[in-house]
Amino acid sequence: MSWRRALKDTARSGITVERKRLEPLIAVRGAAGLAIVIAVSLWLFGPAAAASSAFGAFQAAIATFQRSWRPRPELAIASGTSLAVSTFLGYLTISKEPLFLALLVVWAFAAGMSWAAGPTIGLIASSNVAIMLVTVTLPTSVAQAAGHAAMMIVGGLVQAALIVLFPVRRWGAHRDALADALAAEADYARRLRHDPVASFDPQPLMEARNAAAVTPRQARRRPAELHGARGIAERIRPVLASLADPAMGVPSEGPARDRVRELLASAAALLDAAAHAIRHGEPVSAPPAALATFRTPDTGSILTGAPYRAMTRLNTLLQDVVETAGGAPQEDAPQEDAPQEGAPSGARGRDTSGSAAGARSAPTTRSRPTTRSRPTFLALIPKALKAMRGELHRGSPITRHATRVSAVAATGYILGAWLPLGHGYWAPLTSVMVMRPDFSQTYSRAVARLAGTVIGVAVATGAVQAASPGTLLSGTLAVASAALMYLLMRTGQFATQACIAAYVVFLLGMGGEEWTQTVPERVLLTLMGGFLAMLAYAVYPAWETPRLRTRLADWLATQGLYVAAVFGSYADPSASNAPDVREALLTARTARAAWHAAVARATAEPVRHRGLSRTAADDAEDALAQLGRVAMLLEAHLPERGATPVPPAARFADALRESTHQGAKAIRERRVPTWDAVREALDAWETEGTDKVVRNTATLVLDTLTELSEALDTAVPPMTLDGTAPEMPDGPRNPKDPATR
Structure with missing residues (x-):
């Protein structure tokens, strides 16, 4: 796909508003928690503390909307607490710009790495870094910073309490x-x-x-x-x-x-x-x-x-x-x-x-x-750290994402401080909020952020000019904007970003800032932050297209283990092979899901295939899917204990297990896999004349593997050290390829 088409498709995706089932009661509950926090903060501490606490409650409510099977109150508390810690540490270093810049780089890198633990944790961490850039400018002393951090925690606690007291669609x-x-x-x-x-x-x-x-x-x-x-x-x-x-x-x-x-x-x-x-x-x-x-x-x-x-x-x-x-x-x-x-x-x-x-x-x-056991929220912390450590290597897409985020956040902050616009944090804030580990989400969110910001700022500015709201009315309008954002959150980024833009304008207006101080610079700095995010991915990408062969190889290896486990159950019905079959199936499903996710991301990338064309990928996918179906129907009727064993099935399973392992290695090395061992095991089985039903299924397994090789035989051959294409070994050719006719 060309860059022009990729940008066009991602831009269209970013501004698309999807029709989704709305959840008004949950939106009202989140907005009510925000209103409570703002009202109490205004009454006790004033507009500045109210703005900080509002950000905490706002982010805590957003965290509870993320797809997670964990208790929602815990997510709200974790979000509010982590934002409070980020804000307090940021304020302690904001007076010394080099120190704050170092903290921003470390915090942004950690937020980028947190995507290894899952999208929910990644989103919360990224949002904390972005909001910290705003909230560190609100306090005027260490005591006030501590108070603002405490109110952020209170905001998370209020949202958690409302979830417990007023559950909506429990479970x-x-x-x-x-x-x-x-x-x-x-x-x-x-x-x-x-x-x-x-x-x-x-x-x-x-x-x-x-x-x-x-x-x-x-x-x-439950x-x-x-x-x-x-x-x-x-x-x-x-x-x-x-x-x-x-x-x-x-x-x-x-x-x-x-x-x-x-x-x-x-x-x-x-x-x-x-x-x-x-x-x-x-x-x-x-x-x-x-x-x-x-x-x-x-x-x-x-x-x-x-x-x-x-x-x-x-x-x-x-x-x-x-x-x-x-x-x-x-x-x-x-x-x-x-x-x-x-x-x-x-x-x-x-x-x-x-x-x-x-x-x-x-x-x-x-x-x-x-029941299947899920770790508690506290037990999840070491698992998340382990996942982050596992991705901490040079070739990891997550590490590349973390590097991009930290570099762009620092660059955006420096440029924002250098430009004579004021409120320079809008640029790094935008970059951190829109950047994701893959190309399509980063670019579509950047477009949505810019378009939504323009619309949201325009609407909010019109409301401010028409009504000239004071502190109380500004807070009310901010709550209304947040409620609309909660309601439309699942419809797409464009509507969400428009509501967030209006929310920020009203919230900062509650603190006494005029719209003329925020609107023009916010639009310009948002544009700059989005541009930096998009440029960073183009300069230091983590393309999925070159990794398609690895994903396909992983799917073949796991699918081969699953099929071999099924045949092994026929070889020895007296053994308890069911857990092995089940675990092999789950592993194959995971690899299949990873393959489809990779294909979806690669389809939107402006990158030419490297050794695996789109046609070859589709044909290979069909062959592996067919292999899964053949094995599934055989597994659906596994023999009971005491049934007659099928000894040739054991030899076939061993050959299949080893051949798919070697075939996966061949795919990674851009070679066409061969199935001589599987064919020999099938020939030996045919001469023994045992169970014909199972043997016929084994024949179909070999046919699907052959189709896989035919699909991959159209791929680009590897290059030798002198830059020439080596001669390919004799093997199956794809009859659809004009070069082989």
Whole structure:
């Protein structure tokens, strides 16, 4: 993509206002906390302290809007406290400019590194640095600075108290995550009616899994309907696929296919009903017609063999999910790890998830609920520090981001102080607020910041000129601007930045500053800060495009371990291989998510591919997704203990495990992977004439690996030391490539 197109796309993204579900009650609660803090501060300490405390309460409320599965009060307190510490330390050094500049560099670098611990922590840390640049100018003594810091902590405490006293949709985010997973499976069931090999994005299941991890305190308060349903949902997905897949025995047309379509439609209706019940905390209203479909007497005469077993298993799982959504406690982890019985399939098609099945047949008795453990907020601190240390190396995108942030913050502060505009902190403030570890977010936020600032400042200036507000009215207008920002926060950066600009104008006006002192310079310095942020990324980038091969190699390696674990379960059914299969699947899902995130970022970058074209990347993705589907359908029917072992599956699994490891290494080195060991293991298996179903699936695995090599064979070859392209070894060629025809 050219720079012109990349800038155009990111600019359009930055000023786009999305249609999102608004949460007015949460916005009102955040604005109420801000109003309380401003009113009390004005009454006790005056406008300057009110402005500082308002920033603390404002930022604390923003922190609670971030996507986090942790208790919101803790986020508000952490945000207010960290801002107070930043402000107090900043004021102690502001009189000595070199010392303050050093503090700013260290603080900005730490804020940049904090993105390694997650976007929520990264956003809070970055906002603290940006707001510190404003709040350090408000106190006039150390005592006042301490008082302002204390009021910032109070602002965070007030927001936390309001969250506790007036909860809005308690467990709402967790409910939404689980409901989204069930709704995604309902949509998947409907698509399978028309496309028996339709793809499935496991992202909702991954989000639900993240939401299912709770702290001990949360575990004691979690609603019963949030227990166990996720594990059942994980097991439903492969059963839906195996029921619809023609390779399982159901013809593409005819009475059996019609009955399968009816079953899939009924399953979708029941899953939607369960999702609605969980999302709203209501009893499940299961459609009677959907329940009756699974009780139709002639189903046994229409469906036989594997399809009938899949139908029976699906009926049981749907009953479980409806019962669980109605509030009955169920275990979390054990159920999600149990696969279904039956025969495997070698169906082909694009899929990205695999199955969450694990152990043998599902238990029929209820046991005490178990939970996935999430560390407490304090226990998260060493984990965050460990994540930051892990990214502290030269090639890390996070380290590059931290370096850019610190350099730009220092440069912007020096330029702002040098220019005869006053309030020079607006330039570094803008830079710190808009900079992100990836290109598209940095540039889109810079455009949104500038456009939103112009609109917000214009509206606020018009209001000030028309009403000439005093201290009280300025504070009221600031609260109203903050409330509107909280309401529109999820609709995009443009609306958010416009509200923030108006909020700052009104808040500083409350302290006695005229609009003529802030408006022109704010616009100019905001433009300069955004330009510095964009220039820094262009000069010292962290492009994702050159790392696509590494991401693809990681996905291949983890996908190979998952497929090998599935075949290993057939080689030795007496062993407890389910946990290995489950862990391998989760690792493969994580690698798949990293690949898709990398592709999304690389698509917006003005960088040419280096060894992996867009077409090759798409074809390779299809091949790996297909590999996951083949393994998923085989894993959906793992043999029970006592079943006949398939010894050749062990040799095939070993060959697959080693070959995918070597194949991943070849991809990183820009070579085409080969699968000679896998082919030899399959040839040996063919001569032994054992389980044909599993062996046929192994054939499909080899086919998908061959397709992967064909896709990568169109990539740019590596360069030798003398700058010439070496001769490529004989191997599969892509028939779509004109050069190979």
